[in-house]
Every structure is written in C-alpha cells, then in structure tokens.
Amino acid sequence: LSRPAPWIVGNVGRMLREDPPPIRWLVEGLIPAGVPGILAARASAGKSMTALLISMGLASGLSVLGRPVSTDARGVIFAGLEDDEAEFHRRVRRGIALLEEDSEWTPAHRDALARRLVPLFPDRASGASFSLEAQWKTLAEKAAAIPGGCGLIILDTLSRMAEGDENSAKDMRPFSEAVSALSQATGAAVLSIHHVGKGNDAPSDKKLWQRLHPEALRGSSAVEAAA
Numbered sequence: 053l054s055r056p057a058p059w060i061v062g063n064v065g066r067m068l069r070e071d072p073p074p075i076r077w078l079v080e081g082l083i084p085a086g087v088p089g090i091l092a093a094r095a096s097a098g099k100s101m102t103a104l105l106i107s108m109g110l111a112s113g114l115s116v117l118g119r120p121v122s123t124d125a126r127g128v129i130f131a132g133l134e135d136d137e138a139e140f141h142r143r144v145r146r147g148i149a150l151l152e153e154d155s156e157w158t159p160a161h162r163d164a165l166a167r168r169l170v171p172l173f174p175d176r177a178s179g180a181s182f183s184l185e186a187q188w189k190t191l192a193e194k195a196a197a198i199p200g201g202c203g204l205i206i207l208d209t210l211s212r213m214a215e216g217d218e219n220s221a222k223d224m225r226p227f228s229e230a231v232s233a234l235s236q237a238t239g240a241a242v243l244s245i246h247h248v249g250k251g252n253d254a255p256s257d258k259k260l261w262q263r264l265h266p267e268a269l270r271g272s273s274a275v276e277a278a279a
Contacts, residue, residue, distance in 0.1 A: 076124075078203050078241050079106070079116040085124075085203060086239050088231045090210070090279040092246040099245050100134060101143055103206050106243075108147045110204055111168035112161040114154060125201030125239065127168040129194055133182060133212035134245075137173050167199055184213040184230040188237075195238045202240045207231075210244040210275070224275055231279075246275065 076085040083089065083106070093099050107128040109116035132140055148165075151157055172194065174182045181187070184207065195202035207213050216223025235242045 076122075078122050079110065080120045082116065082119055083204075083241055083243070085122060085241055086235060088228075088235050088242045088244070088279045090244050090246050090276070092248055094248050100132075100208055101147070103208060103243065103245055104130065104140075104143050105147050105150065107169055107204060107206060108144070108151060108165055112151065112165040114151060114156060114161050122203055125203035126164070127195065127198030127200060127202040127204075128170065129191060129198070129202060129205045129240075130169065130171045130208065131187075131191060131206060131213070132171055132173055132208045134208050137171070140171055140173070170194060170198060182213060183215045183227070184234070185215070185226045187213070188230045188234040192234055192237045195240060202238055205234060205238065205240050205242045207242065207244045210246040213244075218275070221273070228275075244279070 077083070078085040091099055091103055106116050107130055110121045110126050111128045113121060113126055115121060130140075135143075148162075151161070172191075174180075184191075191205060195205060210227070211218060214224060214227035216226075218224065231242050231244065234240075
C-alpha cells in the first residue's frame with residue numbers, strides 16, 4: 053500500500069468561486085466538530101464529571117447544557133486515565149439521574165447512550181505505553197467501530213497521556229501532533245482535560261476573565277496554541 057501524501061493541497065480557485073462551508077457544530081455554539089479543544093479547571097472542580105455529562109448528552113442525542121447536538125456522528129470515546137472503571141460507573145449513575153429529569157428524555161435516548169458511549173481504561177499490567185503518541189491509532193480504531201460514527205473523544209487527562217515536561221514546547225509537540233492526527237483520522241472533536249497553573253488553582257482576587265484566560269493553563273503555551 054502506498055503511504056498517504058503528507059500535504060493536502062488546497063484549491064484557491066474553488067475558494068474564490070464558492071462560499072466557504074459553515075462551521076460544523078458538535079454542540080451548537082459550544083463545541084465545534086472535528087477539532088481539538090481543552091477543558092481546564094483547578095483540581096476537584098468537576099472537570100471529569102462535566103466531560104462525562106457532555107459525553108452522555110451527546111451520545112444519547114438529547115442535548116448538552118440545553119443546546120442542540122449534532123445529528124451526524126454522536127458516538128463518544130472516553131479515555132479515562134485518572135479514575136478507574138468503578139468510579140466511572142458511579143459517575144454514569146449520577147449522570148443518568150440528571151438526564152432522566154429532562155422532560156424530553158425517552159427510553160430511546162437511554163438505548164442510544166448504551167451503544168454510543170465507549171469508556172476505555174488502561175490495563176497497566178499490559179506493559180503498554182499510554183501516551184497519546186503510542187495510542188492514537190488504537191483510539192481511532194475504537195472510534196471507527198461506534199455505530200453511526202464518533203463525534204467526540206475525551207482524553208482524561210492531558211498530563212496522563214503526554215510524555216515529557218509540560219512546560220517544554222518541544223516535549224509537548226508530539227502530544228499536540230497526535231491530537232491533531234486523531235482528530236483528522238476520525239473527524240471527531242478531541243477534548244483534552246487539563247489543569248490550570250499556580251495562581252489559578254485556588255480561590256483568589258483574580259477576575260473571572262483572568263481565571264478563564266488561556267494563559268491560566270498549566271504548562272507551555274504550546275498546549276493552548278494547539279487547541
């Protein structure tokens with residue numbers, strides 16, 4: 053088999069003739085489809101549970117924070133390297149209790165959720181490397197197997213799947229390249245769960261816009277630049 057060409061050549065003539073395609077939304081006005089993103093906050097703020105509720109709303113086809121979700125690929129891969137399967141199970145049960153309070157919820161949503169949400173947990177005894185550089189092709193294969201297609205891949209957390217020093221742009225480059233490769237190969241949005249840095253990880257007098265600024269992220273600015 054021939055290797056794919058490393059560059060995709062754009063057609064400016066077509067771009068001049070035709071209107072650009074509209075932004076594809078995974079969650080209307082909130083999460084664009086098919087691109088990398090980051091969900092960041094301080095420790096114990098509920099990042100993983102928030103990501104799970106987004107995943108459950110999307111996979112079920114119900115909604116996310118009251119916003120419409122994609123009618124295309126709704127499958128979700130949740131690669132959980134922070135918590136074990138038992139804790140994920142407990143969170144799913146808390147999440148389903150919240151979703152079932154929605155007046156629009158039906159048994160069909162529950163069935164879709166069971167088919168489309170695929171949680172993955174590392175088997176440390178296997179001796180495998182769980183860096184994204186080593187695992188993105190496997191994640192892409194799992195995504196391709198979801199009925200109806202995969203729209204979202206959650207990486208929980210960035211620090212557990214990136215090798216090297218988070219403060220080094222050079223060390224973070226392989227992770228960023230792997231995120232982009234995974235998103236491009238699957239067409240899914242890849243959402244990395246991350247932490248904020250010192251000074252933003254505890255109560256302070258900082259304004260909300262300062263605490264939410266990309267510079268509040270922990271590690272190299274290359275992390276924010278790749279999302």
